[in-house]
Amino acid sequence: MVADTLPVTGGVGDTGAPRRGRARVLFRHLGTPIAIAAALGVLYLWVHGLKLDSIERRTLNYTYMHDRVIEHFKLTLIASVIIVVIAIPLGVVVSRPRARWVSPVILGLSNLGQAIPSIGVLVLLTIKFGVGFKIAMIGLVAYGVLPVLRNTMVGIQQVDPALVEAARGMGMTRLQVLLSVELRLAVPVILAGLRTALVLTVGVATLATFVNAGGLGDMIVNGIKLSRHPVLITGGVLTCCIAFLVDWLGSLAEDVLRPRGLS
Amino acid sequence: MFENSDGGVRIELRELTKRYPGQTAPAVDAVSLDVPAGELVVFVGPSGCGKTTTMKMINRLIEPTSGEIRIGDEDVLRMRPDDLRRHVGYVIQQIGLFPHLTIAQNVGVVPKLLGWSKAKINDRVDELLGLVGLDAADFRSRYPRQLSGGQQQRVGVARALAADPPVMLMDEPFGATDPITREHLQNEFLRLQRELRKTIIFVTHDFEEAIKLGDRIAVLREGSHIAQYDRPARILSAPADDYVAGFIGTAGTLKRLALITVEEARTAGDGPEGTAGLPEVEATATLREALDAMVAHGTEEVAAVSGDVRHRLTYQDICQAINSESREVEPSGG
Numbered sequence: 001m002v003a004d005t006l007p008v009t010g011g012v013g014d015t016g017a018p019r020r021g022r023a024r025v026l027f028r029h030l031g032t033p034i035a036i037a038a039a040l041g042v043l044y045l046w047v048h049g050l051k052l053d054s055i056e057r058r059t060l061n062y063t064y065m066h067d068r069v070i071e072h073f074k075l076t077l078i079a080s081v082i083i084v085v086i087a088i089p090l091g092v093v094v095s096r097p098r099a100r101w102v103s104p105v106i107l108g109l110s111n112l113g114q115a116i117p118s119i120g121v122l123v124l125l126t127i128k129f130g131v132g133f134k135i136a137m138i139g140l141v142a143y144g145v146l147p148v149l150r151n152t153m154v155g156i157q158q159v160d161p162a163l164v165e166a167a168r169g170m171g172m173t174r175l176q177v178l179l180s181v182e183l184r185l186a187v188p189v190i191l192a193g194l195r196t197a198l199v200l201t202v203g204v205a206t207l208a209t210f211v212n213a214g215g216l217g218d219m220i221v222n223g224i225k226l227s228r229h230p231v232l233i234t235g236g237v238l239t240c241c242i243a244f245l246v247d248w249l250g251s252l253a254e255d256v257l258r259p260r261g262l263s
Numbered sequence: 264m265f266e267n268s269d270g271g272v273r274i275e276l277r278e279l280t281k282r283y284p285g286q287t288a289p290a291v292d293a294v295s296l297d298v299p300a301g302e303l304v305v306f307v308g309p310s311g312c313g314k315t316t317t318m319k320m321i322n323r324l325i326e327p328t329s330g331e332i333r334i335g336d337e338d339v340l341r342m343r344p345d346d347l348r349r350h351v352g353y354v355i356q357q358i359g360l361f362p363h364l365t366i367a368q369n370v371g372v373v374p375k376l377l378g379w380s381k382a383k384i385n386d387r388v389d390e391l392l393g394l395v396g397l398d399a400a401d402f403r404s405r406y407p408r409q410l411s412g413g414q415q416q417r418v419g420v421a422r423a424l425a426a427d428p429p430v431m432l433m434d435e436p437f438g439a440t441d442p443i444t445r446e447h448l449q450n451e452f453l454r455l456q457r458e459l460r461k462t463i464i465f466v467t468h469d470f471e472e473a474i475k476l477g478d479r480i481a482v483l484r485e486g487s488h489i490a491q492y493d494r495p496a497r498i499l500s501a502p503a504d505d506y507v508a509g510f511i512g513t514a515g516t517l518k519r520l521a522l523i524t525v526e527e528a529r530t531a532g533d534g535p536e537g538t539a540g541l542p543e544v545e546a547t548a549t550l551r552e553a554l555d556a557m558v559a560h561g562t563e564e565v566a567a568v569s570g571d572v573r574h575r576l577t578y579q580d581i582c583q584a585i586n587s588e589s590r591e592v593e594p595s596g597g
Contacts, residue, residue, distance in 0.1 A: 171345045184363050261365070262362055
């Protein structure tokens, strides 16, 4: 009885993360918000110290920037919800043994969605359907579906087949196996894909300005067209900060939602 | 579900066949076999002989092409597969513990599927962990990766026993463990089975393991054809053909020695005086171990020790025991 016992470090409920690892995790989680706050602080001080002309003042004021940031968030969040709703179920379907033959097709299509330049897609869609929020959505979703879809597929396929066999052998239904084994174990991989997609979407959402759907792209494009560097830089920095914030939220979600017991 | 859940129930296979599309020869070809209630039957054969396929048809992880399976009085092929599997214990070589669930949750999977109350599941988990030799208080809330391979396999056995199924299917359960751990697990498992008397089908390609664990052994060849189905001692002393003999390999007699205990073979009733200075073996040890002690010490006698009682066991006793057993076996064998 003793020969095969393994010394276990830590007490009951200890998942084995060494202290130094925890400190690093904490640092990582604190580091990003501090960096974002610092960037915004520096930006504010810099813009505050500039003598702005009337064109710049029309853009670099609280109301205008607040509206653009909200628009940007709206574009990003709604696109992300649509991406999740499309990509995760599709990834699940494609990972079913019976549907595995369609996976190259689906992967090919979603690769295409990401490979063709998003600005080109937006222009084509605009020529065909006109401008507006919905058109921007289509472009964003087409671009962001791939990472989530691919990671859902891979996440489910990488689950040890022995676990699925054990689960079926104990009398779990296929749905129970999917929900309480396969998807649970795929969570870290799916979240990683979602995080990538979110960050991509924040960036691509700056292009929404070309289809008159607003967002921080307005500031960037105005800054370029009117040669007003403070406007361009402010728009760019705000976009970056949103991307970092979203990435940070993603990393928090990964740590919270990752099943305990996984190394 | 199955009558007589206390201990095991009988399993009958009738003309059980599995054909895969596109293959000319069936993977399993009309196997018929009776497994008596409470016995452990080992399917042994080379890789690809269909032994695992045959086993997996019993819990319908693989659907038979034709044939009949009965567990107790139930016609397995008429049952809902998920219901069936909740009442048939299943242990696989990879163990398949869910890494995201604690040990207690892993063991409680089937009871939970069956809708037991939380309190009942908790009690059962503690009982089972104790049964397989793990301290429940210590192990309940650990995760599988915090356990050694041997401990994980114990949990695997506990999990398969959770809903007290009358029938267990075990697919090379100890195959992936190191030799020392494997021996531990085998011994523990034998002790457990003597207590529980489940009906067990146990698949392995390790003939030594088959001899050690099986009440009966089914030696299988290509297409899951049964080359011989008998008690281990009889397969060793009277192999049905060259194929079975090939499986036994050389030193079949030595292997048979491992099936007889010192207690069973002992004829001389000498007291403590005659055994002074002799190498000692436990009375529950096998003749193989006794012979090993003789060879190691260069004697022709050992002392069989059982508590305070000591008896003498000689080389002649061993020869007699093995030969008299052959005589018992041979007339009915074949």
